[in-house]
Amino acid sequence: MQLERSDNDLLTILKTEVKRAGATRIGVAVSGGGDSMALLYLAAALGERYTVEAITVDHGLRSGSASEAEFVQKACAGQNIRHATARWRGWKGEGNLQDNARRARYGLLLEWAKRRKLHAVLLGHTQDDVAENFLIRLGREAGVDGLAEMDSRFSRDGLLFLRPLLTVSREDLRAFLTRHRRNWREDPSNENEMFQRVRARRTLEHLEGLGITPQSLARVARNLRDARDVLERDTTALAERGAIQFHGDLLISRDIYLEAPHELRRRLLVAAINWVSQAEYAPRRSSLQELDQAIEATRNYALGGCLVTVTKTRIRLTREYNAVRDLVEHSPGWDRWVLQGPWEMGMQVRALGEPSLAGLENWRESDLPRKSLMATPSVWKGDTLIAAPLADRSEHWQVKLKSPDFMDCF
Structure with a gap:
């Protein structure tokens, strides 16, 4: 033509x-x-x-x-x-x-x-x-x-x-x-x-x-796109100042968070929750407002498959155990993790959970809190726990995230 x-x-x-x-x-x-x-x-x-x-x-x-x-x-x-x-x-x-x-x-x-x-x-x-x-x-x-x-x-x-x-x-x-x-x-x-x-x-x-x-x-939508781009850059800067990734958890400085405008706080929470839970869509605005109020009041909160624990100085977002407790995989990929080790037929991966965690002598050396570890992957063969790489370090088993690092998501 x-x-x-x-x-x-x-x-x-x-x-x-x-x-x-x-x-x-x-x-x-x-x-x-x-x-x-x-x-x-x-x-x-x-x-x-x-x-x-x-x-x-x-x-x-x-x-x-x-x-x-x-x-x-x-x-x-x-x-x-x-x-x-x-x-x-x-x-x-x-x-x-x-x-x-x-x-x-x-x-x-x-x-x-x-x-x-x-x-x-x-x-x-x-x-x-x-x-x-x-x-x-x-x-x-x-x-x-x-x-x-x-x-x-x-x-x-x-x-x-x-x-x-x-x-x-x-x-x-x-x-x-x-x-x-x-x-x-x-x-x-x-x-x-x-x-x-x-x-x-x-x-x-x-x-x-x-x-x-x-x-x-369409012109109005384009103007709003430009405004969105500015907000995204400011949210990235806020994350760089106040957020740290640690073994799959996300730690945010509460002081830095509370100093930020509400819209940037909301955007940071959306990014954090979606990174931890691997969700495709953001939680509802009303639920995010409730979470923001909980952070202001130093109260814990659960949202979007994440557990948010709040202290005077820090906000920790971790995977919620209830969101993954029934998830069982018969391959090394589980939730947002990939396990590397001597995999055998008949093995399965599931959430570590409270009883199994309590049976590990060295879990406190992991530097992760109990509620975080409960939702981490563990390898089983039948009723036998083979490995829990984040709770009990092993020379033979390692674990890594499927997703990019948190800062790479911006």
């Missing part, structure tokens, strides 16, 4: 993001809708320096999803772009469908991209998605993070994802396709007001008389 002069702005936007990422082997996630089809054709025009491949994730939730994947495959063939279809068959009718589908989609994209040795995967989110997301989050009383523009680049499991079209409108992308007589497929669910995003889209149409447009909301 030969691009015209009027297409140069779109191509420049894409090239800038791809060059900034240093990616030359590029994947494009293409559903068949107008946004992702426009992104596909723009990626095809990047030039010979780039290798472009495409994938369609068929969730199998609608009768027409297979034909949409075939439509994309034919479009890719016309551009000499290698195409793959990944099918999700994991929906069991339980839990949040959209959340399960999103997780599955990213999992399938990761598997495909790593198998194809791609440097980055392009996603077709647009300025309209930013505006719709803003309205949805506004209805949930979101703070700065929730209302801020979605990240234009982020990593999952070592793979880079790019959203190069966040400043481009859906209308402009469809105009680009129409100019070049390229088709796309409309997802029927885009007309179904059961979905919150569709209701947000319809609401935006009624707000234009007030000067509230997708463009203006």
Whole structure:
């Protein structure tokens, strides 16, 4: 497809993001809708320096999803772009469908991209998605993070994802396709007001008389993103001043914590809890406010699978025993830990617990408190305790965290 002069702005936007990422082997996630089809054709025009491949994730939730994947495959063939279809068959009718589908989609994209040795995967989110997301989050009383523009680049499991079209409108992308007589497929669910995003889209149409447009909301979201970035830098500085990682626990100076503004305190608590528990989402704001009040009053508190113990000088966040007491693994990976040692068939890993801890003569030499040690990993064979590396040091068994160090999470 030969691009015209009027297409140069779109191509420049894409090239800038791809060059900034240093990616030359590029994947494009293409559903068949107008946004992702426009992104596909723009990626095809990047030039010979780039290798472009495409994938369609068929969730199998609608009768027409297979034909949409075939439509994309034919479009890719016309551009000499290698195409793959990944099918999700994991929906069991339980839990949040959209959340399960999103997780599955990213999992399938990761598997495909790593198998194809791609440097980055392009996603077709647009300025309209930013505006719709803003309205949805506004209805949930979101703070700065929730209302801020979605990240234009982020990593999952070592793979880079790019959203190069966040400043481009859906209308402009469809105009680009129409100019070049390229088709796309409309997802029927885009007309179904059961979905919150569709209701947000319809609401935006009624707000234009007030000067509230997708463009203006997207600019507000971008301003909030800038504000969020400043808050994140300040939170990182607070963590560097007041937080210490120790054998999986996190120790925070209470004095330094209490001197900080409430928003930075909240952000530090979210980062600490999510690091200790490996949770994907932050606890509710109201629960964090209760925890903050407990710290002010020097009271212990449990939240998000973490036990928070508070003294006059220090806040300690450790894994809560009740959150892992029933977790049993038959391999060396357990909760957020990986054990290294002479592993044998028939061994299992579980939380050390109180009775087993009491049976260890040297556990006080570990420099970890009893409540911390109770939630640490221990290796068993039948009813025999083989090792508890954090409670009773051994030449043969070591343990390390699966996750990066706490400061690497910022």
